[in-house]
Every structure is written in C-alpha cells, then in structure tokens.
Amino acid sequence: MDENYLEQLLTVKDSGIHGKGLFSTINISEGDKILVINGEIISEDECIKRENEGNVYIFWNEDSYIDTSMTDKIKYINHNCDFNCDVVDDANNNLILIAYRDINAGEELTIDYGYDEIYEHCHCKNCAEA
Ligand SMILES: [Zn+2]
Numbered sequence: 001m002d003e004n005y006l007e008q009l010l011t012v013k014d015s016g017i018h019g020k021g022l023f024s025t026i027n028i029s030e031g032d033k034i035l036v037i038n039g040e041i042i043s044e045d046e047c048i049k050r051e052n053e054g055n056v057y058i059f060w061n062e063d064s065y066i067d068t069s070m071t072d073k074i075k076y077i078n079h080n081c082d083f084n085c086d087v088v089d090d091a092n093n094n095l096i097l098i099a100y101r102d103i104n105a106g107e108e109l110t111i112d113y114g115y116d117e118i119y120e121h122c123h124c125k126n127c128a129e130a
Contacts, residue, residue: 005096007035010073010109017078017123021108028103034085037095039068061089080110081124087111 006028015021028034037059042050047058047065057069068075074097077085084107086100103109119127 005033005035007073010035012073012076015076015078015108017080017108017110019078020076021078021110022073022076023108024103024105026105028099030099030101032099033090034097034099034109035074036090037066037068037074037087037097039066039071039074041065042067059087059095061093061095063093064095066095078108078110079113079118079122080108081112081119081122081126083110083112085109085111 006024006026009024009026011023011025012020013023039057039059042058042065044065047060047067050067051058055067055069057067057071057075059066059068059074077097084099084101084103085097087095088098090096097109097111122128
C-alpha cells in the first residue's frame with residue numbers, strides 16, 4: 001500500500017447525514033490507516049480568517065493547519081457523534097485518518113468534528129434530545 005493508504009478505495013456520493021459524504025468500498029479494520037490528510041498548509045491567522053469566511057474544511061493539529069477545500073475526498077467527510085474514524089498524528093507529524101472501529105463496505109466514513117457548534121446542527125439521537 002502506498003502513501004495514500006486506502007484513499008483510492010473511497011468514493012464520494014450523496015449522504016444521509018448532509019450533502020455529499022465519503023464512503024468506503026471495502027471492509028476496513030479498526031486501526032487501519034485510511035488516508036493522509038493533505039491540503040494547503042496555512043498559518044493559524046489564515047485559518048481563523050478562512051473559517052470566518054465560512055471555510056469548514058480546515059483540519060489541524062498542534063503544529064499545522066491544513067485547508068482541504070481543494071481536495072476531492074477528505075473534504076466530504078461528515079460529522080457523526082457515533083463516528084467510525086479518528087484523526088491522529090503519525091510518526092512523521094502528518095495528520096492521518098484511521099478507522100476507529102471496523103467499517104463495512106458501503107458505510108459512510110465519519111468523524112467527530114469536535115467543535116461546539118457542530119452539536120447544534122447534528123441530527124443524531126443524542127443531540128436531538130439534548
Ligand atoms: Zn450528534
């Protein structure tokens with residue numbers, strides 16, 4: 001498997017959660033590395049500016065901010081409180097998407113966006129009752 005891990009085996013299609021979503025075409029096992037989150041590396045100031053302009057495609061870790069709005073896969077990943085993927089740093093300080101649990105072929109990949117406002121817009125059972 002090359003640096004793109006499973007990225008070539010992901011597909012983008014209409015989502016039951018929101019707009020378009022990112023789906024797996026294969027079974028993925030918990031802990032599998034799915035893709036490296038690549039995009040435009042920007043500064044913290046630029047991140048704040050772009051977020052204020054409505055850019056919701058920025059990922060970050062302690063060191064870097066990555067604007068994925070020009071990518072064709074990872075930008076489509078939706079939020080779900082019952083997420084099946086997680087974003088972690090690898091040994092090279094890249095941000096990578098990994099499987100948080102076993103994922104079946106055809107399942108939509110989701111992460112916990114992790115910022116407060118998302119829960120107000122989330123339609124999952126927990127958020128709807130809150
Ligand atoms: Zn929720």
